[in-house]
Amino acid sequence: MEGFIFLIVLLAIIFLIAFKTIKVVKQSEVYIIERLGKFHKIADAGLTIIIPFIDHVRSVVSLKQQTMDIPPQGVITKDNVTITIDTVVFYKITDPAKAVYEIQSLKKGIEYLAITTIRDIVGKMDLDETFSSRDAINDKLRVILDEATDQWGCKIDRVEIKDITPPADIRDAMEKQMNAERNKRALILQAEGERQSAITLAEGKKEAAILEAEADKEAKIRRATGEAEAIKKVAEAKAEEIHMVYEAMMKANPNEKLVQLKSLEALKDVANGEANKVFIPFDATSALSSLGAIKEVMKEDKKNSRKE
Numbered sequence: 434m435e436g437f438i439f440l441i442v443l444l445a446i447i448f449l450i451a452f453k454t455i456k457v458v459k460q461s462e463v464y465i466i467e468r469l470g471k472f473h474k475i476a477d478a479g480l481t482i483i484i485p486f487i488d489h490v491r492s493v494v495s496l497k498q499q500t501m502d503i504p505p506q507g508v509i510t511k512d513n514v515t516i517t518i519d520t521v522v523f524y525k526i527t528d529p530a531k532a533v534y535e536i537q538s539l540k541k542g543i544e545y546l547a548i549t550t551i552r553d554i555v556g557k558m559d560l561d562e563t564f565s566s567r568d569a570i571n572d573k574l575r576v577i578l579d580e581a582t583d584q585w586g587c588k589i590d591r592v593e594i595k596d597i598t599p600p601a602d603i604r605d606a607m608e609k610q611m612n613a614e615r616n617k618r619a620l621i622l623q624a625e626g627e628r629q630s631a632i633t634l635a636e637g638k639k640e641a642a643i644l645e646a647e648a649d650k651e652a653k654i655r656r657a658t659g660e661a662e663a664i665k666k667v668a669e670a671k672a673e674e675i676h677m678v679y680e681a682m683m684k685a686n687p688n689e690k691l692v693q694l695k696s697l698e699a700l701k702d703v704a705n706g707e708a709n710k711v712f713i714p715f716d717a718t719s720a721l722s723s724l725g726a727i728k729e730v731m732k733e734d735k736k737n738s739r740k741e
Contacts, residue, residue: 453485463529465491475529494529498590501540503547508555510563517598518555522547522578528586536585543582547592550577560599567594
């Protein structure tokens with residue numbers, strides 16, 4: 434019985450020693466191992482053997498990227514407006530030993546440093562500038578925090594301002610201003626639309642008038658061209674008719690007496706007309722002179738007959 438109890442006690446001691454000796458470190462974590470109260474080594478992920486009752490694990494440090502919400506802080510701007518800023522910090526431990534031994538609480542140090550830095554940066558800006566310069570504030574915060582926490586074995590990856598809350602009266606004034614700006618933009622857009630519509634309508638009327646004038650011009654040109662073509666056709670027909678008459682007369686081979694008689698007939702018709710002046714063709718005058726000569730000859734013959 435005593436042997437059994439001794440065996441149980443021995444096994445318990447062995448398990449206790451094994452528990453104190455063998456440590457399994459998880460992925461993305463490291464153990465800070467101290468020996469007799471002094472920093473000994475950093476145990477990486479995997480199986481680690483330590484000396485029981487001499488070595489012990491001081492701290493377990495995560496190497497993952499971590500986030501820390503900074504409590505909302507009241508900050509006074511350059512134009513004496515108190516606003517509330519809510520911020521989040523993304524950081525990662527690069528030197529676990531420094532993160533454990535160089536500062537008592539890394540998270541508290543980052544939080545206090547972020548609060549004082551935010552107050553310093555925003556205190557130099559106007560209210561409107563804080564709303565329009567979030568990216569600039571984030572960059573300045575990241576740079577300052579990263580430089581300050583480097584001695585603590587920490588890397589600040591980024592800083593983001595989640596919200597900026599002004600006082601209620603300032604919010605009301607800003608909303609009224611925004612509504613006024615929206616109404617102003619709406620009126621400007623409406624006026625611009627009406628102006629563009631008037632311009633488009635005027636251009637349409639101008640184009641219509643130009644097209645109408647061009648059509649009228651084209652119609653007149655075509656009408657004049659048609660009339661000229663008709664006159665030309667009539668003249669050609671008349672010329673053809675005269676030519677045909679002339680050809681017919683040439684084929685008939687008229688003698689001089691016939692032409693003179695026809696001229697006299699034509700002269701008679703002209704004389705019977707209503708014109709005050711009568712133009713006698715040269716051929717007709719020749720015929721008349723011939724008739725006069727014949728008349729004189731006939732008179733001489735009669736005188737000679739009487740004398741005999």
